[in-house]
Amino acid sequence: MNSQSPVVYNFHLPRFPARLIAGVVIIILLVILIWTACYTVQAESEGVVLRFGKFLKTVEPGLHFKLPLGIDEVTVVPTRRQLKLEFGFTTPGYTNPDQPPKEAEEERSMVTGDLNAALVEWVVQYRIDDPKQYLFDVRNPAQTLRDLSEAAMREVIGDRTVDEVITIGRQDIEVSALARMQELS
Template sequence: MAWNEPGGGNRDPWGSNQGGPGNQGGPPDLDEIVRKLQERVSGLFGGKGSSSGGGGGGGPSAVDLSLKTIGVILAGVFVVWLFTGIYIIDPAERGVVLRFGAYVKTTAPGPHWHIPWPIERVEVVNVDEISSFSHKAAMLTRDENIVDVELTVQSRIQDASNYLFQDQAPMKTLRDATETVVRKTIGGAKLDFILTEGRSAVAAMIQQGIQSLMDEYKTGLLVTSVNMQPAKPPEQVKDAFDDAIKAREDKERLENKAEAYANEILPQARGEAARAIANAKAYRDQVVASAEGETSRFNAIRTQFEKAPEVTRERLYLETIESVLTGSNMVLIDVPQGNSLMYLPLDQIMRNQTAKVAQPRTSMLDGPDSNQYNAPPTTSQIRDVSRDRSSR
């Protein structure tokens, strides 16, 4: 008969009489329940149940020992469970902590701890690994020419959380973005620019465009480099393009040669021009100085002429005749009458002429007080000497 059926005797599920004198209608004894469970388990395995009367040793009961053992085991299991939350992130990695599948934080390299599974788990992502792929396609340029373009894109993970959760396939998104940016960039440039000096500039623009799309889509990827191979024309028109490139190279070579010649000849021409200008300035200064000297001399003569016109006129005449006859060895004697044979001190005259050449010239510019004894004999003096000798 079940315990809760009529006539069950007010027994509880464990077989005790709730209205009995030993229970007094109170709650069931937990120790007694555990003891009965142990007895039943021991009976199942052939053991003997412990007597409720027990020995009189007064030691701890089996129930107490079992509870302590279970507590120690549970404590050990809990400690081991806590230790499973320790993890170490390498320098090239980042740890993404998830709590019940939701992002919590990103941990840096080093030892860390998280709440063990199944509450939290850690996704380790390598952020230093470089991934690369090649892209090759035929593009239409701005000037309606077709060119074959080949480039290699290298990337790495920059943001581990965005890489794991913001985009389902970041690498596929990177490939699609590369194709889009390459077509846009090549389509906006001319063929000559792509084939010659614009290759590095085109690669830089492509890298910048791809990175802009990666940031917009939050893929967590960083484009480290875009290496663009030399663009090539299609095979059908390769010979014509080679001829055009050769003509362009010849043009550059001739331009460089002309520039080198210009750099060589221009400094020489500038030097000659500077030398001619310096000579002209020197000649100008010389002429101006000579003219100023002649002007000063003329003004001085004019002053003397205003003071004594006759004397100045005579002196100018004599100086002019003297300058004309200085280089002549002929001696002119004016003898109106008498014997033309006379003695002249020719040696003294010649010495005076030599001394005159060696000494500075004396003119009227020196004034009336100049030393006239150092001057050579003039024609009038020679004439006076001749007259004196003839009168004798």
């Protein structure tokens, strides 16, 4: 018989000192704090800073710092870009979350003053001047502008004949609809 004693392997797991573990945890926490404290506002936008949900200030484009971990939140609003709302059609590749595809057909069907039906397509272009007002003075600004524009256009189209709508009155309709929208807003 072979009387060899069994081989015993003595594996010791490396022990990390408590200071090293604490140091790594602190470094990770600092990286998270710095990561959540930095933000960038793009060139065509302004940032609206909220502290605990209350308006604090607006900031210009560039790299900025805020209080981390959700204390300060930043909403970026495109103030230097021309925005548009399309009515009665959609441009391929342009997605508008405020306009479901089936709604386009309904919003372009209008009744003229002489009780004829007309299919009217139009675009509203706008720019946001005051991001604070845009975010806090109206509950849903894009949908409000959409509803306001549709109401003004239906009123203006309803005051004209179908011939005016599809031929000579287009410029006058544009001016009248813009004036009516400004009255309502």
